Amino acid sequence: MARFVFPTPLMSPSFSPGSGDIAPEVLAAQARPALPCPGGELDALLQSLAERMQPLLGTARPVYFLGSSASGLMEAAVRNLVEGTLLVSVGGPAGERWARVAAGCGRTVERLEVDWGETLSAEKLAAALQAQPYPAVALTHHETATGTLNPVAEWAEAVRQASPDTLILVDAASSLGGLPVEMDAWGADFVLGVSQHALNVPPGLGIFSVSARALERAAQVAGRGWYFDLLTLERQRLRDQTQDCPPLGLLYALDVQLDRMQAEGLTLRWARHAALGQRLREWAESRGMPLLAPAAAQSPLVSCLQNRLGLDVAALNRYLQPRGLRVGQGVGMLRDRTIRVAHGGELQLHDLEALLNAFDSFLTQ
Amino acid sequence: MARFVFPTPLMSPSFSPGSGDIAPEVLAAQARPALPCPGGELDALLQSLAERMQPLLGTARPVYFLGSSASGLMEAAVRNLVEGTLLVSVGGPAGERWARVAAGCGRTVERLEVDWGETLSAEKLAAALQAQPYPAVALTHHETATGTLNPVAEWAEAVRQASPDTLILVDAASSLGGLPVEMDAWGADFVLGVSQHALNVPPGLGIFSVSARALERAAQVAGRGWYFDLLTLERQRLRDQTQDCPPLGLLYALDVQLDRMQAEGLTLRWARHAALGQRLREWAESRGMPLLAPAAAQSPLVSCLQNRLGLDVAALNRYLQPRGLRVGQGVGMLRDRTIRVAHGGELQLHDLEALLNAFDSFLTQ
Numbered sequence: 203m204a205r206f207v208f209p210t211p212l213m214s215p216s217f218s219p220g221s222g223d224i225a226p227e228v229l230a231a232q233a234r235p236a237l238p239c240p241g242g243e244l245d246a247l248l249q250s251l252a253e254r255m256q257p258l259l260g261t262a263r264p265v266y267f268l269g270s271s272a273s274g275l276m277e278a279a280v281r282n283l284v285e286g287t288l289l290v291s292v293g294g295p296a297g298e299r300w301a302r303v304a305a306g307c308g309r310t311v312e313r314l315e316v317d318w319g320e321t322l323s324a325e326k327l328a329a330a331l332q333a334q335p336y337p338a339v340a341l342t343h344h345e346t347a348t349g350t351l352n353p354v355a356e357w358a359e360a361v362r363q364a365s366p367d368t369l370i371l372v373d374a375a376s377s378l379g380g381l382p383v384e385m386d387a388w389g390a391d392f393v394l395g396v397s398q399h400a401l402n403v404p405p406g407l408g409i410f411s412v413s414a415r416a417l418e419r420a421a422q423v424a425g426r427g428w429y430f431d432l433l434t435l436e437r438q439r440l441r442d443q444t445q446d447c448p449p450l451g452l453l454y455a456l457d458v459q460l461d462r463m464q465a466e467g468l469t470l471r472w473a474r475h476a477a478l479g480q481r482l483r484e485w486a487e488s489r490g491m492p493l494l495a496p497a498a499a500q501s502p503l504v505s506c507l508q509n510r511l512g513l514d515v516a517a518l519n520r521y522l523q524p525r526g527l528r529v530g531q532g533v534g535m536l537r538d539r540t541i542r543v544a545h546g547g548e549l550q551l552h553d554l555e556a557l558l559n560a561f562d563s564f565l566t567q
Numbered sequence: 568m569a570r571f572v573f574p575t576p577l578m579s580p581s582f583s584p585g586s587g588d589i590a591p592e593v594l595a596a597q598a599r600p601a602l603p604c605p606g607g608e609l610d611a612l613l614q615s616l617a618e619r620m621q622p623l624l625g626t627a628r629p630v631y632f633l634g635s636s637a638s639g640l641m642e643a644a645v646r647n648l649v650e651g652t653l654l655v656s657v658g659g660p661a662g663e664r665w666a667r668v669a670a671g672c673g674r675t676v677e678r679l680e681v682d683w684g685e686t687l688s689a690e691k692l693a694a695a696l697q698a699q700p701y702p703a704v705a706l707t708h709h710e711t712a713t714g715t716l717n718p719v720a721e722w723a724e725a726v727r728q729a730s731p732d733t734l735i736l737v738d739a740a741s742s743l744g745g746l747p748v749e750m751d752a753w754g755a756d757f758v759l760g761v762s763q764h765a766l767n768v769p770p771g772l773g774i775f776s777v778s779a780r781a782l783e784r785a786a787q788v789a790g791r792g793w794y795f796d797l798l799t800l801e802r803q804r805l806r807d808q809t810q811d812c813p814p815l816g817l818l819y820a821l822d823v824q825l826d827r828m829q830a831e832g833l834t835l836r837w838a839r840h841a842a843l844g845q846r847l848r849e850w851a852e853s854r855g856m857p858l859l860a861p862a863a864a865q866s867p868l869v870s871c872l873q874n875r876l877g878l879d880v881a882a883l884n885r886y887l888q889p890r891g892l893r894v895g896q897g898v899g900m901l902r903d904r905t906i907r908v909a910h911g912g913e914l915q916l917h918d919l920e921a922l923l924n925a926f927d928s929f930l931t932q
Contacts, residue, residue, distance in 0.1 A: 205615060205826075224601060232597035232816045236589060236769055250571035269634040269771045271811035274794035281792070306799070308790030398812055404601055406634045406771065406814025425673030427646070429639035430794075434671070446636035447763055449771025451597050451816050457571065 218530045219346050219504040219544040224402055231458040232451035239447040254460045260384035263411045266435050269449045270408030272375035275394035276303040278430035279371045282420040284309050289336040294318050294345035296373055319348040319494040324360035331364040338369040344377035347533035349506035350495040358388040380503045380546040381472050391416040402547045403459050407452040476502040478545035478554050485558050503546035509539055521564045527557050583895040584711050584869045584909040589767055596823040597816035604812040619825045625749035628776045631800050634814045635773030637740035640759035641668040643795035644736045647785040649674050654701040659683045659710035661738050684713040684859040689725035696729035703734040709742035712898035714871035715860040723753040745868045745911045746837050756781040767912045768824050772817040841867040843910035843919050850923050868911035886929045892922050
């Protein structure tokens with residue numbers, strides 16, 4: 203086969219969820235010469251990054267880094283913390299992924315389902331746990347396919363009330379960095395994120411934290427393996443000794459991106475995302491494309507517009523592309539029924555206004 | 568904690584095994600803007616890289632890429648291909664890792680051990696398999712801690728003769744790219760490598776191939792999980808659809824490094840490694856530091872010198888460091904008994920001569 207030829211210029215990923223813009227200096231940071239691996243400098247870097255990530259995960263617990271996707275970290279949670287049946291809340295593809303990963307690991311899965319975009323009520327979650335004391339429940343903080351921000355604080359409170367011994371596992375893959383994640387305040391036992399969504403770092407780095415009681419639970423579970431074994435990772439951390447060589451370039455990129463996020467101010471960054479979301483929602487409603495998610499659960503990072511005008515999203519993107527713009531197609535069963543617009547990360551209000559102007563021109567052409 | 572401060576200038580990793588020099592243009596390639604993920608361009612890049620890696624793995628089978636260390640790919644092999652007991656050849660840390668990963672996955676492990684640096688005889692391997700038809704045997708191509716290149720072709724032939732149904736799993740983590748790996752000629756069922764050793768690409772990318780009969784075997788094994796599930800990976804490949812977002816920067820870096828390796832010529836590159844090894848061996852023997860590995864199994868990539876002069880390797884490195892040079896400490900039980908010198912990757916004869924001159928000055932100071 204011929205050598206792959208990179209597209210020139212690269213398609214702009216703006217407003218297309220899941221492939222956020224990455225700042226040039228963050229991309230460039232990957233090219234730093236490699237630190238010796240394993241080695242003392244690497245451990246100092248990991249330690250520094252872990253402490254800088256604690257406020258973003260909302261935890262005082264240690265933070266771990268691993269070359270992995272979100273699904274891989276779900277596998278880590280399941281293999282270490284779930285013997286028997288996992289209760290899974292499913293309202294979109296992320297919830298589906300929890301269920302599929304757990305089944306792949308040979309666990310029984312009990313699903314609590316709502317229509318894609320909707321949110322499960324805390325009462326239904328509590329009722330399921332009162333009926334049966336599941337060892338763990340898997341929740342999704344943010345569904346990027348539906349633009350739904352789930353009430354994890356409420357859910358976790360309901361779980362703790364109904365079944366205090368049930369471990370609370372939270373996928374924050376698409377929210378971490380883009381809005382508050384509150385592991386300790388939630389009382390969550392495992393919270394996972396990745397580099398490439400709202401952290402706006404290139405893909406490939408998994409980031410997670412785990413509670414003390416979950417580590418104790420893991421010690422009772424056999425067949426945890428090696429790569430995703432929480433006790434091996436914790437042992438390496440305590441010894442300041444990573445045995446495996448992590449994706450160094452992504453650690454360097456995260457280091458620079460955390461500088462950028464701190465320079466802007468986390469709260470201001472999150473407020474910017476929310477303001478863009480507000481502007482987009484008002485525009486979309488006025489054009490007859492209300493959001494899929496109910497008002498109380500609309501995401502500050504990505505909006506999923508109901509495609510009530512029957513627009514051809516591929517044609518829309520062909521119109522937007524020469525203008526350096528692009529929106530997201532719907533996902534799965536929502537493919538033709540929705541249009542997705544990301545408004546987190548590095549995007550500014552003037553970027554969004556440019557998109558809305560172009561979108562309006564497309565509508566009136 | 569304070570922000571991590573990168574050492575300036577970075578320590579030169581030359582001649583220190585496990586952290587090979589990386590060409591500036593390979594490092595820089597990581598900073599290319601991200602391709603949309605998932606997407607058609609990404610699949611075309613993966614397909615191109617897979618075909619370009621086939622000659623390096625010595626296979627006509629598909630090649631897979633995954634954000635993972637070598638241990639992670641061992642876990643993939645074990646979870647998918649081993650039910651019951653794994654027979655493991657152990658002659659150094661890589662063999663030990665096979666055993667530890669398999670045990671972590673809940674498999675029984677039967678060890679065939681030799682002293683570190685030595686190589687197991689094909690006869691002993693055959694005898695073990697005649698006594699019991701293990702479902703799989705785990706071999707190590709190259710032990711970077713001992714500088715031993717194992718006779719995998721001979722071993723695999725012995726396995727196939729003694730027990731044709733036994734799957735042959737080969738760790739080529741530290742040899743892939745630096746010397747011929749011959750998956751198809753060996754008749755191996757799973758061969759794994761990583762980016763950061765003899766491919767001289769930054770760390771974090773796992774690369775492997777798997778035989779058709781091994782994929783059939785995997786279909787019978789329960790609890791394969793998700794991240795390392797061979798059938799999920801194969802399904803995604805056939806659909807041209809990666810569901811997870813791979814470490815893109817490392818794919819870009821590998822693409823550029825394969826250009827560089829092809830420009831030099833693979834055979835010439837390997838001959839260069841061997842010539843440097845020959846020069847080093849002669850020097851080391853003349854200085855009273857013969858190699859640990861027996862003559863027939865000495866690695867063209869890294870030499871493990873017996874520290875018969877009782878040198879303090881830390882003091883040696885303190886002497887070498889201002890000259891931009893560095894050698895490797897012994898590993899594990901060989902820590903004080905050996906000195907390791909890498910001579911693969913980007914190193915040229917004049918680099919080695921500079922090291923030997925400095926080493927001689929240290930010896931006579």
